[in-house]
Amino acid sequence: MESMIPTWQVSFLCGILTWIVLSSMFNLTRMIRSLTQPWVSSCVASGLPVILQIQKYQHTVLDALFVGLSSVVSVPFYTGFLPLLFWSGHGKLARQMTFLMAFCDYTGNCIKDVVSAPRPKSPLVRTLTVTKDEKENAMEYGFPSSHTLNTVCLSGYLLHYVLSYNESSDASFQLAAFACVCLFIGLIGFGRIYLGMHSVVDIVGGLVLGLAILEFWLCIHEHVDSFVISDQNVTSFWVALSILFLFAYPTPELPTPSFEFHTAFTGVALGIVRLSFFYTLLVP
Numbered sequence: 305m306e307s308m309i310p311t312w313q314v315s316f317l318c319g320i321l322t323w324i325v326l327s328s329m330f331n332l333t334r335m336i337r338s339l340t341q342p343w344v345s346s347c348v349a350s351g352l353p354v355i356l357q358i359q360k361y362q363h364t365v366l367d368a369l370f371v372g373l374s375s376v377v378s379v380p381f382y383t384g385f386l387p388l389l390f391w392s393g394h395g396k397l398a399r400q401m402t403f404l405m406a407f408c409d410y411t412g413n414c415i416k417d418v419v420s421a422p423r424p425k426s427p428l429v430r431t432l433t434v435t436k437d438e439k440e441n442a443m444e445y446g447f448p449s450s451h452t453l454n455t456v457c458l459s460g461y462l463l464h465y466v467l468s469y470n471e472s473s474d475a476s477f478q479l480a481a482f483a484c485v486c487l488f489i490g491l492i493g494f495g496r497i498y499l500g501m502h503s504v505v506d507i508v509g510g511l512v513l514g515l516a517i518l519e520f521w522l523c524i525h526e527h528v529d530s531f532v533i534s535d536q537n538v539t540s541f542w543v544a545l546s547i548l549f550l551f552a553y554p555t556p557e558l559p560t561p562s563f564e565f566h567t568a569f570t571g572v573a574l575g576i577v578r579l580s581f582f583y584t585l586l587v588p
Contacts, residue, residue, distance in 0.1 A: 309537055309540070309541070310536070310537065313537065313541045316545075317541075317544055317545065317548060320545070320548045320549070320552055321548060323552060324548065324551050324552050327552070327554075333418055333554040333555060336418050336419075337418055337419060337420055337557065340418070340419045340421075341419055341420055341421055341557075344419055344421035344447045344505060344509075345421050345422060347503065347504075347505035348421060348422060348423070348424060348446065348447075348503040348505060348506070351424075351503040351504045351505060352424060352425070352428065352429065352503070354497070354503075354504055355424055355429050355497055355500060355503060355504075356428075356429065358494075358497055358498055359429065359430055359498065359500065362430065362498075366498065367432060367499075369495070370432075370491075370494075370495030370496075370498050370499055371432065371499065373491055373492055373495050374451060374492070374495060374496065374499065374501075377451050377454055377455045377458075377492055378441075378451070379405075379409070379565065379569070382401075382405055382454075382458070383572075386398055386401060386402050386405070389401065396529060397462075397465055398576075399529060399532060399576055400461065400465075400525050400528075400529060401458060401461065401462070402572065402573055402576050403528060403532075403573055403576070404457055404458065404461055404517075404521055404525075405454065405457075405458065405569065406569045406570060406572065406573040407517065407521070408450075408453055408454050408457050408458075408514070408517060409450070409454075409565060409566055409569045410549060410553075410566050410569075410570070411453075411513070411517060412448060412450045412453045412454075412510070412513065413444070413450070413553075413562035413563070413565060413566050414553060414554055415447070415448060415509075415513070416444055416445040416446070416447060416448070416450075416556075416560075416562055417445060417553075417554050417555070417556035417557075417560060417562055417563075418554045418556075419445065419447050420445050420556050420557035420558070421445055421446055421447040421506075422445065422446060423442065423445070423446035423501065423502065423503070423506075424446070424500055424501075424502070424503050429500040430500050431499065431500035431501060432499045432500060432501075433499075433501075440561050441501065442501065443560055443561055444560045444561065444562050445556065445560060445562075446501075446502055446503065446506045447505060447506045447509050448506055448509030448510035448512075448513050449493070449496055449501075449502045449506040449507050449509065449510035450510065451492055451496055451501075451502075451510070452489070452492060452493045452496065452502075452506075452507050452510030452511055452514060453510040453511075453513055453514040453517070454514075455488065455489050455492045455493075455514070456489055456510070456511060456514025456515060456517075456518060457514050457517050457518045457521070459485045459488055459489060460485065460514075460515075460518045461518060461521065461522070461525075463481055463482065463485050464522060466481065467481065489511070493507040493510070493511065532576075532577055538577055539577060539578055542573075542574055542577045542578075543574065546570050546571075546573075546574050549566075549570060550567065550570070553566065
């Protein structure tokens with residue numbers, strides 16, 4: 305049963321609350337934007353020739369390939385994929401990937417709306433948005449690339465999970481798996497440029513941020529999972545955390561759907577937290 309709130313939870317929540325107050329008092333979002341937006345925007349503008357050069361080789365087969373790959377790493381895909389992990393009995397992997405996805409989504413969208421850097425300009429650059437999800441993504445700011453960020457984190461974590469629970473695998477299998485993940489990430493990044501959705505700096509930003517988040521998550525994922533299934537004030541803490549994250553979210557230069565995406569996935573993560581303890585009792 306839930307007990308008295310631990311000191312670390314109070315400290316963590318107070319830290320976020322302090323950030324919200326300071327950010328509002330000193331308008332930190334606008335201050336950070338004034339320092340980062342000009343540089344990122346200039347990189348986007350200077351990267352247009354690279355995008356145009358890549359798009360010279362446009363073909364219907366490449367269009368279908370990269371649109372399909374973008375759909376595979378989109379939020380709607382994971383919304384359908386993650387429940388399958390629960391239903392197949394891989395509860396721990398499903399929890400971890402859901403929390404990591406929520407973390408990536410929140411962090412990436414926060415940076416997007418803080419920097420508020422534009423995407424490559426149409427019609428100078430051909431922007432191919434076939435699905436409804438892609439059309440909504442095009443309404444967001446560009447830096448960093450969420451598709452690249454999510455692919456690095458989730459593919460990297462899945463690789464770590466497979467190799468960790470298959471310790472008998474030889475070096476050739478591990479090398480082949482690592483190469484496949486790298487190839488997949490490379491195709492996603494290249495495809496986002498080909499489709500005109502991102503510039504090179506967006507892809508590099510998503511790659512660097514994704515590697516940083518993945519490294520951080522691999523350090524804490526066991527602690528997070530142990531806490532979630534411990535039933536020690538988990539639900540109350542997560543509700544408070546989710547509410548504070550909503551208030552901590554930065555205001556973009558112009559309205560975007562990023563906040564709505566984050567809010568929806570935060571609700572998913574909260575639902576997973578609430579049911580995880582009972583799930584472990586049923587499926588140990």
